[in-house]
Each structure stands twice: as structure tokens, then as C-alpha cells.
Amino acid sequence: MTWLEGNASAATDLSTVLGARPELMERFTAFYETLCRSQAVPDRLRELCRLRIAAVHGCDAEWQQRHGHCSEAELSALKRGDFSMFSAEEQQVLAIADTIPFNHHGMADEQVHAVQAALGDQGTVALLTACAFFDVICRWKITLGVTA
Amino acid sequence: MSTTPRIGAADPRQAADFGSVMAHTPDIIGRFFELYAEFWQNGVLAPELKELTRLRNARITDCGY
Numbered sequence: 001m002t003w004l005e006g007n008a009s010a011a012t013d014l015s016t017v018l019g020a021r022p023e024l025m026e027r028f029t030a031f032y033e034t035l036c037r038s039q040a041v042p043d044r045l046r047e048l049c050r051l052r053i054a055a056v057h058g059c060d061a062e063w064q065q066r067h068g069h070c071s072e073a074e075l076s077a078l079k080r081g082d083f084s085m086f087s088a089e090e091q092q093v094l095a096i097a098d099t100i101p102f103n104h105h106g107m108a109d110e111q112v113h114a115v116q117a118a119l120g121d122q123g124t125v126a127l128l129t130a131c132a133f134f135d136v137i138c139r140w141k142i143t144l145g146v147t148a
Numbered sequence: 149m150s151t152t153p154r155i156g157a158a159d160p161r162q163a164a165d166f167g168s169v170m171a172h173t174p175d176i177i178g179r180f181f182e183l184y185a186e187f188w189q190n191g192v193l194a195p196e197l198k199e200l201t202r203l204r205n206a207r208i209t210d211c212g213y
Contacts, residue, residue, distance in 0.1 A: 027186045031179035038176060105210060112154045121155050125172040 013061075013148035014141060035133060036067070040126035041119060043068055048078065048090055049097035049127070050134045055079045056101045059138035061148050089118050093127060100131045103139070 018025035036046065047068040053077055054062035063079075070078070077083065081098065083091045092114045099107045116124045157168035170177040187196065206212075 021191060023190060024183075024186050027179070027183040031176075031183045034179045038172060038173065109154055112150050116155065121158070122172045124155060126176060127167060129170070129173065129176060 013105055014080075014137075014144070014146050017144055017146055035126075035130055036131075037100070038126045040123040041130065045090065045093050045127065048074075048086070048129050049093055049131050051078045052081075052094055052097040053101055053131060053134040055081070056098065057135075057138035057142065059142055061141045061146055062138050064148065070079070092118065096128070097131050097134075101135050 015025065015029075018028060047070065050065075050067070051063065051070065054060075054065075072127045073085065077085050078094075086094060092111070096107060096111055096115060099111075112124065112128075113128060119127060153164035153169065155169050157162065157164045158171035158174075159168060162168040167177070170180075187200070188195065
């Protein structure tokens with residue numbers, strides 16, 4: 001349920017709530033789809049980051065969304081924060097995703113530079129922006145009390 | 149915390165700031181500015197209230213930019 005009047009008794013998702021501001025929803029959807037379809041970052045890396053950030057927040061509404069394939073073992077590892085089963089490149093981006101929700105000032109230059117070496121400037125900007133907005137989405141969903 | 153920009157401007161002749169760094173991904177930042185403009189220019193909340201929350205959020209997250 002959500003705390004918003006008029007929807008309090010219904011199971012709601014973010015798009016239903018944003019429907020109260022259709023112009024805002026339209027622009028948000030266009031932005032978020034562009035962010036999530038950017039070819040500057042491999043889809044799998046972006047999805048791993050999204051899921052890890054959802055896990056850090058304990059945001060079940062976001063965690064339950066599946067935009068790509070992860071095995072049950074990978075999902076379990078993401079939830080625990082144990083990245084040892086992932087590739088070196090995946091571990092680098094997951095380390096960044098891990099810091100963004102509650103330790104963004106703790107991110108080291110070396111972490112960013114490692115990702116930069118793998119993805120280039122464009123990919124790094126796209127990845128960091130995606131991570132920042134995955135963080136926003138979790139906070140948004142938790143605050144609104146939506147279910148998906 | 150980084151004390152210098154980690155990523156340079158897309159145009160190396162420019163200083164690295166939010167806009168010039170985000171210019172590495174023009175499709176993303178273009179859509180973001182459309183969204184942000186809608187947020188700031190329309191809606192039922194007074195601009196002063198939005199600005200208060202923006203500044204408080206910047207303070208809490210220690211974002212000097």
C-alpha cells in the first residue's frame with residue numbers, strides 16, 4: 001500500500017503513484033528508459049548494480065523487479081554482499097554500487113579509475129549516473145510505500 | 149571523497165563541472181534536464197519549498213557542489 005490518499009487500500013506501483021503527475025511521469029519514464037538502455041554500460045553490469053543497491057536498501061519493491069538473468073546463487077550473493085563469485089570487472093562495479101547508498105563519500109578515486117579503465121569515460125559516467133538513480137528509486141519507493 | 153574531478157569534461161577545453169562531465173552521455177543528460185525542468189517549473193509545490201528541501205538534502209549528503 002501507499003500512504004498517498006486515494007490509493008491507500010490498493011496495491012500500488014511507482015507508475016500508478018506517478019500517474020498523479022502525468023507530465024512528470026512522462027519525462028521520468030523517458031529519462032529512466034534512456035538511462036537503462038544506454039549502450040555505454042553492459043546490461044548485466046547495470047543490472048547487478050541495481051540489484052545490489054536494492055539489497056543494501058532492503059527495498060523489496062525494487063529487488064523483486066528482474067530486468068535480466070541472474071542465477072539464484074548470484075541473487076543470494078548479491079543479497080549477502082559477497083561478490084567473490086563474480087568476475088573482476090563485476091566486482092569493481094559492485095564495490096561502487098555498495099558504497100553509493102550510505103557511504104558515497106567513502107568511494108575511493110582508485111575504485112572509479114578501475115571502472116574508468118574498463119568502461120571508459122562515457123561508460124563510467126553512465127554507470128555512476130545509473131547507480132545514483134537506482135539509489136533514488138529505492139529511497140523513492142520506500143518513502144512512498146509502493147509495492148513495485 | 150574525491151577532491152579533484154575524477155572524470156574530465158567531454159570537451160577537454162572546458163572545466164570539469166556537472167554539465168561538462170555529463171556531456172559524455174548527452175542522451176542521458178538531455179532527458180534528465182527535461183525531467184528536472186518539469187519538476188522545477190510545474191507542480192503543486194511552491195518553488196521556495198522545493199529549494200528548501202534541495203538545500204537541506206545537499207547539506208545532509210554533504211554535497212558542496
